[in-house]
Amino acid sequence: MKFGLFGGAQAVPGExxxxxxxxxxxxxxxxxxxxxxxxxxxxLVEHHFTGFSQLSATLNYISYLAGRTSTIRLGxxxxxxxxxxxxxxxxxxxxxxxxxxxxxxxxxxKGYRFNEFHGxxxxxxxxxxxxxxxxxxxxxxxTETDRWSxxxxxxxxxxxxxxPPVVQKPYPPLWQGAGSEPSIRRAAQEGYNLLLDQMAPFExxxxxVKIFQDECARVGRAYDPYAIGITRGLLVANDxxxxxxxxxxxxxxxxxxxxxxxxxxxxxRAYNPTASGLDAREISERSAVIxxxxxxxxxxxxxxxxxxxxxxxxxxxxDHTRLNEALHQFAEEVMPHFxxxxxxxxxxxxxxxx
Numbered sequence: 001m002k003f004g005l006f007g008g009a010q011a012v013p014g015e016x017x018x019x020x021x022x023x024x025x026x027x028x029x030x031x032x033x034x035x036x037x038x039x040x041x042x043x044l045v046e047h048h049f050t051g052f053s054q055l056s057a058t059l060n061y062i063s064y065l066a067g068r069t070s071t072i073r074l075g076x077x078x079x080x081x082x083x084x085x086x087x088x089x090x091x092x093x094x095x096x097x098x099x100x101x102x103x104x105x106x107x108x109x110k111g112y113r114f115n116e117f118h119g120x121x122x123x124x125x126x127x128x129x130x131x132x133x134x135x136x137x138x139x140x141x142x143t144e145t146d147r148w149s150x151x152x153x154x155x156x157x158x159x160x161x162x163x164p165p166v167v168q169k170p171y172p173p174l175w176q177g178a179g180s181e182p183s184i185r186r187a188a189q190e191g192y193n194l195l196l197d198q199m200a201p202f203e204x205x206x207x208x209v210k211i212f213q214d215e216c217a218r219v220g221r222a223y224d225p226y227a228i229g230i231t232r233g234l235l236v237a238n239d240x241x242x243x244x245x246x247x248x249x250x251x252x253x254x255x256x257x258x259x260x261x262x263x264x265x266x267x268x269r270a271y272n273p274t275a276s277g278l279d280a281r282e283i284s285e286r287s288a289v290i291x292x293x294x295x296x297x298x299x300x301x302x303x304x305x306x307x308x309x310x311x312x313x314x315x316x317x318x319d320h321t322r323l324n325e326a327l328h329q330f331a332e333e334v335m336p337h338f339x340x341x342x343x344x345x346x347x348x349x350x351x352x353x354x
Contacts, residue, residue: 004041075105
């Protein structure tokens with residue numbers, strides 16, 4: 001299995017909501033530590049107008065990380081494509097691919113937070129058409145070697161050639177955030193890798209993996225288990241007090257994001273983890289990698305058994321020291337159990353047979 005990180009920096013000091021009081025430089029040190037400990041990737045969010053300084057100019061920040069690291073892959077989870085001019089976005093992505101020497105993963109999506117739709121004055125009903133057209137332009141930008149032009153009701157580009165060229169051919173791996181059955185099937189059909197969210201319970205994750213597998217088979221696409229990446233909350237808790245502390249912080253995060261996502265006209269339009277009637281603590285117990293090292297390994301094992309081979313960990317902790325301690329504990333006491341897929345599979349089959 002491969003293990004990465006998910007999240008971002010917080011530039012302005014204040015009440016911790018996401019990755020805490022890790023500023024832009026401190027978060028860079030956190031990613032450097034992850035690289036030394038053997039984490040394979042770091043995935044950064046893009047959000048706007050939050051009020052708690054969540055990372056917004058994500059590609060700029062990844063350029064900074066590319067200069068501070070040498071082996072860890074760097075990705076967006078996700079770049080919200082409708083907010084961007086597609087040609088300028090393609091140029092930025094290609095530049096990061098050059099700076100990182102081919103270590104960039106391009107995660108893309110349509111967005112889900114109402115406050116961003118409202119802030120950019122974009123009708124949510126237009127997101128799908130904008131996204132599809134923009135992605136077509138972006139792919140063309142990466143692959144055209146001669147000058148070209150394009151015109152539609154939304155975009156016009158005249159006699160352009162997008163530079164620099166990408167290092168990874170035909171372009172950096174494309175990852176699409178998806179959760180519904182139609183969107184998962186579309187990702188498989190269009191050659192995207194699949195990004196799954198951090199809130200869905202284990203049973204739902206298994207259903208989504210199966211949908212992606214089935215659609216790959218249906219369209220004749222070779223299935224790669226590493227083409228699915230899932231984000232999970234990381235709540236390292238070696239005792240009951242630590243568990244309560246982590247639950248409290250995660251509850252604050254879920255409530256804050258839910259407030260930003262709500263459309264006052266439609267209630268929770270696209271993102272409602274508490275719609276099932278579960279509170280934040282129950283959501284974490286059903287989905288997060290939580291507990292001491294053995295408990296965390298058991299939860300990772302459950303995800304392994306349903307087909308997950310790549311996981312991105314989101315540690316919501318307001319304490320820099322605790323973040324680093326959690327990073328060490330997971331790397332040193334959990335990751336070694338999943339270092340060799342062949343041995344893992346055999347060991348888990350034997351355990352299940354007992």
